[in-house]
Amino acid sequence: MSGQVGSWRWFRCSRSRWVAGRLPKCQGAKMRIGGLSRIGARLVVLGALLTYAQPSHAIPAFARKYGLPCSACHEAWPKLNNFGQVFRDNGYQLGNNRDAPIYQEPSYFPLTIRVTPQWHRESNDRRAVDVVPGVPTGGTVESRVTTSGFDLTGVELFAAGTLYKNISFAVQPFLDTNGTSLLQMFVRFDNLLGSPWLNVKFGKFELDTLTSQERILTLNNTGGAYYTYFFRPPGDNNSFGGIGNNQLGVELMGHSANSYTRYAISVLSSNNGQPGLPSNNNYDVYGDFTQGFEIPRLGLQRVGVYGYAGESPTFFQTRGGVPIAGTGKGNRSFYRAGAYGLWYVGRFDFSTFYLHGQENVFLGNAVPADQPFNLPKGAAGPAWNGGFVEAHYTYNPRLVLIGRYELIRMSQQANPAHRGDFGNLDAWTVGYRWYPFMSSRAGLAWVQEYSHLRSVGTAPLSGRDDNTNSYLMGFDFDF
Amino acid sequence: MHVRTILAIATGACILLLLAPDGHAQETHIGGLTGNAKRGEPLYKRYCVFCHGTRGDGRGENAAYLNPKPRDFTAGTFICRSTPAGSLPLDGDLYDTISRGMNLSAMPSWKSLTRQQRTDLVAYIKSFSSRFSSEKPAAALQIPEEPPSSADSVKRGAQLFQSMNCWGCHGKEGRGNGPAALSLTDSKGFPISPFDFTSGTRFKCGQSGRELFRDLLTGLDGTPMPSFREAMKPEQLWDLVHYLETLPEGGKGS
Numbered sequence: 264m265s266g267q268v269g270s271w272r273w274f275r276c277s278r279s280r281w282v283a284g285r286l287p288k289c290q291g292a293k294m295r296i297g298g299l300s301r302i303g304a305r306l307v308v309l310g311a312l313l314t315y316a317q318p319s320h321a322i323p324a325f326a327r328k329y330g331l332p333c334s335a336c337h338e339a340w341p342k343l344n345n346f347g348q349v350f351r352d353n354g355y356q357l358g359n360n361r362d363a364p365i366y367q368e369p370s371y372f373p374l375t376i377r378v379t380p381q382w383h384r385e386s387n388d389r390r391a392v393d394v395v396p397g398v399p400t401g402g403t404v405e406s407r408v409t410t411s412g413f414d415l416t417g418v419e420l421f422a423a424g425t426l427y428k429n430i431s432f433a434v435q436p437f438l439d440t441n442g443t444s445l446l447q448m449f450v451r452f453d454n455l456l457g458s459p460w461l462n463v464k465f466g467k468f469e470l471d472t473l474t475s476q477e478r479i480l481t482l483n484n485t486g487g488a489y490y491t492y493f494f495r496p497p498g499d500n501n502s503f504g505g506i507g508n509n510q511l512g513v514e515l516m517g518h519s520a521n522s523y524t525r526y527a528i529s530v531l532s533s534n535n536g537q538p539g540l541p542s543n544n545n546y547d548v549y550g551d552f553t554q555g556f557e558i559p560r561l562g563l564q565r566v567g568v569y570g571y572a573g574e575s576p577t578f579f580q581t582r583g584g585v586p587i588a589g590t591g592k593g594n595r596s597f598y599r600a601g602a603y604g605l606w607y608v609g610r611f612d613f614s615t616f617y618l619h620g621q622e623n624v625f626l627g628n629a630v631p632a633d634q635p636f637n638l639p640k641g642a643a644g645p646a647w648n649g650g651f652v653e654a655h656y657t658y659n660p661r662l663v664l665i666g667r668y669e670l671i672r673m674s675q676q677a678n679p680a681h682r683g684d685f686g687n688l689d690a691w692t693v694g695y696r697w698y699p700f701m702s703s704r705a706g707l708a709w710v711q712e713y714s715h716l717r718s719v720g721t722a723p724l725s726g727r728d729d730n731t732n733s734y735l736m737g738f739d740f741d742f
Numbered sequence: 743m744h745v746r747t748i749l750a751i752a753t754g755a756c757i758l759l760l761l762a763p764d765g766h767a768q769e770t771h772i773g774g775l776t777g778n779a780k781r782g783e784p785l786y787k788r789y790c791v792f793c794h795g796t797r798g799d800g801r802g803e804n805a806a807y808l809n810p811k812p813r814d815f816t817a818g819t820f821i822c823r824s825t826p827a828g829s830l831p832l833d834g835d836l837y838d839t840i841s842r843g844m845n846l847s848a849m850p851s852w853k854s855l856t857r858q859q860r861t862d863l864v865a866y867i868k869s870f871s872s873r874f875s876s877e878k879p880a881a882a883l884q885i886p887e888e889p890p891s892s893a894d895s896v897k898r899g900a901q902l903f904q905s906m907n908c909w910g911c912h913g914k915e916g917r918g919n920g921p922a923a924l925s926l927t928d929s930k931g932f933p934i935s936p937f938d939f940t941s942g943t944r945f946k947c948g949q950s951g952r953e954l955f956r957d958l959l960t961g962l963d964g965t966p967m968p969s970f971r972e973a974m975k976p977e978q979l980w981d982l983v984h985y986l987e988t989l990p991e992g993g994k995g996s
Contacts, residue, residue, distance in 0.1 A: 329848065329850070330792070330793060330804040330807065330808060330848045331789075331792065331850075332788075332791075332792045334788045334789070335788065335789050335792075345854045346789070346852065346854045346855065348854070349853075349854040357843075357850040358843070358850065358851055359843055359845065359847070359848070359849070359850050359851070360845070360846055360847075360943070361848065520853065521853060521854050522854065557856050557857070557858070559858075560858075562856050562858060562859065563856055659784065659787070660787070660788045702792075702803065703792055703803065703804055
């Protein structure tokens with residue numbers, strides 16, 4: 264199920280969120296090989312369906328195992344505090360006798376199930392609709408489209424823990440009306456050579472970052488994802504969906520005993536986390552470094568830097584004109600890089616995130632690399648800057664107020680015919696999560712959120728600004 | 743009721759409130775940091791309350807499912823100390839316990855909290871017991887320098903293990919299966935198991951020989967493990983430590 268807002272397409276996926284992603288600009292006639300556009304579109308749509316919505320999760324299975332409340336590991340479920348971060352970094356091990364899987368009752372299974380029944384309202388002021396409903400040949404106009412009602416998410420399962428001392432795992436399937444997807448599945452070898460500085464993860468996993476898309480506190484369709492993590496400029500056909508996507512590969516990660524200092528380096532298959540090697544045979548690289556430090560009376564603060572560099576195909580080998588999956592050619596480069604900080608001031612905490620993105624001119628204009636003559640005159644590799652500030656006020660472990668402002672600004676358009684601010688985004692979200700009880704057996708949050716998104720120049724017909732609003736009220740629970 | 747009477751009652755109530763002992767008045771001083779119970783309270787409620795209970799009496803939500811049971815802070819009795827048996831612990835002892843965790847129990851290491859947070863938690867935990875208001879902890883017992891371990895020292899330690907009846911609880915081979923093992927209870931009457939020295943795991947209050955020496959010296963208050971401070975000389979305690987260090991498979995003596 265999907266809707267389109269300008270060049271933005273909204274994908275309904277796991278956790279019943281609509282999340283945003285750019286489709287390849289096939290309709291822009293920049294893609295000269297139809298197969299590539301189809302494959303590219305499939306890649307992106309599939310990628311969106313399977314991985315765009317990184318369901319945030321808390322894991323009562325751990326709480327049950329260790330007898331600890333959600334609040335022990337989470338600032339506000341599902342956002343981790345440092346105790347939870349150390350636990351995660353250490354391969355889901357606390358270092359006491361309860362780590363061993365055989366410690367538990369034989370009937371114990373480390374499984375968490377999460378769903379979110381909700382009422383939500385979505386409104387978009389410039390949706391392209393048929394002038395006469397049911398008559399596609401009668402022309403289209405822009406119109407406001409509003410939907411609302413009671414709804415359900417799919418079911419998220421999460422199994423994670425230890426297979427053996429210093430060998431941990433996670434498996435995270437998601438089931439909904441669109442089918443089943445596997446969001447994470449990895450095995451991790453922890454504390455190699457007895458050192459916390461050497462841990463190797465193998466499989467599909469979230470890129471290591473402290474501002475986690477997996478653990479975002481908001482769920483609504485407009486504000487349920489960090490746009491900065493998924494942004495691609497209008498007209499772009501990079502198969503890479505963004506650093507918010509879980510990826511397939513291997514990660515070397517290390518941390519100090521208290522996780523104040525952390526690093527992670529990943530080598531990733533260039534398939535945007537999609538199984539079956541649909542894109543090409545290249546490898547991308549991601550790195551992250553974090554340093555925590557204490558300020559008297561304020562406590563722990565964190566800063567970090569990260570970078571992702573990769574290549575994406577611009578065309579495929581074909582048979583009978585039909586692209587052959589996994590045969591991507593004409594690879595062109597792209598990168599994302601930036602810095603972030605987590606700041607704690609009493610009951611307030613702020614997450615600040617900055618990203619600079621750049622793509623090759625062929626990716627930015629969706630032109631096969633073997634057809635440079637099809638590039639628009641004056642074409643350039645698109646570049647942009649984005650970021651967000653997210654503030655939380657944790658009144659107590661059972662109530663957290665949330666506010667987030669996010670913006671993206673194009674600094675270089677791929678096609679000089681576009682206006683300079685084409686594709687710029689402004690989004691904000693406010694909301695709260697209230698946990699009526701805290702227990703080591705299950706979690707329940709009553710959530711209310713409102714989000715607004717403005718996308719500059721992306722209305723499908725008029726090229727005016729496109730505005731989207733979402734409201735969500737629901738109960739987010741897991742057990 | 744006259745307005746004056748109401749005012750008088752209200753004034754009296756205010757004075758009483760002002761004079762009443764403040765449960766949050768506890769402060770701790772650890773390594774240049776000052777812990778404050780008021781700051782420790784929300785931390786306690788976030789991290790500790792589910793086992794130790796809102797009143798610190800060890801009756802949190804999880805307590806029924808835990809073995810050994812969470813510590814009852816209201817009793818003012820603490821297992822891991824540097825002070826003599828029966829004495830209150832030093833602030834640093836409580837801080838170390840929070841940081842290290844209690845092995846062989848559900849209590850994890852909280853070292854990932856900041857030093858200030860742990861110091862504040864100590865202050866709040868102390869507010870549960872009136873002992874901290876009425877008593878002062880004794881000075882920390884001194885641990886003499888460890889002599890080199892030797893075959894003779896281990897041999898003497900083995901003899902002490904027998905002659906001091908350690909085997910009564912810990913078993914002839916130190917496996918925690920002595921004749922009294924099944925009948926042991928802690929100060930709250932809950933069953934408690936003697937330590938299995940062959941397991942090779944950390945002790946309740948640490949891991950090093952020095953920490954084991956301290957346990958023998960101070961005893962583990964709230965458990966049947968007595969202090970051997972009067973019963974043995976320091977060099978004998980070191981002999982016993984050296985022997986106990988040989989018991990784990992892969993230990994110093996294997």
